[in-house]
Amino acid sequence: LRKLGVKINKIKKGKYEFLGKGLGSFHCKKNTVLDFSNSGTGARLIQGCCATNPNIQVKLTGDKSLSKRSMKKIIKVMEEFGAEYFPKNKFHFPLTLVSSELPVGIKHVAGISSQIKSATILAGLNAFGKTTIIEKIKSRDHTERMLKHNSAIKIKKGEKNIIEIKGKKALEPINISVPGDPSTASFYAALCLLNKDSKIILKRVHINPTRIGFFNIIRKHNGKISFKNKRIESNEIVADVHVKNSKIKNLKVGGKFFVSCQDEYPIMF
Secondary structure: OHHHOOEEEEEEOOEEEEEOOOOOOOOOOOOEEEEOOOOHHHHHHHHHHHHOOOOOEEEEEOOHHHHOOOOHHHHHHHHHOOOEEEOOOOOOOOEEEEOOOOOEOOEEEEOOOHHHHHHHHHHHHOOEOEEEEEEOOOOOOHHHHHOOOOOOEEEEOOOOEEEEEEOOOOOOOOOOOOOEOHHHHHHHHHHHHHOOOOEEEEEEEEOOOOOOHHHHHHHHOOOEEEEEEEEEEOOEEEEEEEEEOOOOOOOOOOHHHHHHHHHHHHHHO
16 A cells, blocks of 8 residues: 555554545556565455556566466456456466556446455446446445445345445545454364363454354354454444353354355364
């Protein structure tokens, strides 16, 4: 973000101030290198921000692991907004991204990837007109919650979620408190569940319904997990997760849980 002209100040340990300048304010020298190391989430979200930002030409790269991961899906969506990638028909880093000169809102049918959905939302914010995302299977919704207080986004819930983004609408500044990651918490919970006479309290964990598939599965199979001290912080549900050693039944996990606990499947295996 600093390479894209964002001013970031460290206030103290764990607290930062980001000074935004509004939509379309990213700027950098031509062919600035953006190295995402091993962050697939960062790579996709920043592409969403850059694709519709005027006058951006950046080189995208990452480590060996990230460079093996295909960017084809995100590339195809950003190309609908008018962005270009070079070399053509290459879908792995390193790549060059050239932003759209005249981005126009699109209609996108989302899959299970919340990263691509979020990148589409971010690109739509800076595109002319309306961007519509049709979500057949509800995936992680942190971006929507973060933007909830803005009139630029509207969500129609039903059998299919429909997310509408009105482009070029000024966004209100926000203060965000980042809670504990439920995927990381799941590993500690699993150790506790399997160790005799163990118990643990995981403080201030994020329990967004799209993220707690692991906890729900374990609870259905005799796992002693409870959420206490629930509250809303920055439009997200946060709680203290109480875990006790349990005799867990053999797990039977249907595919419907995958979206809400894809990072936790290795624990269950």
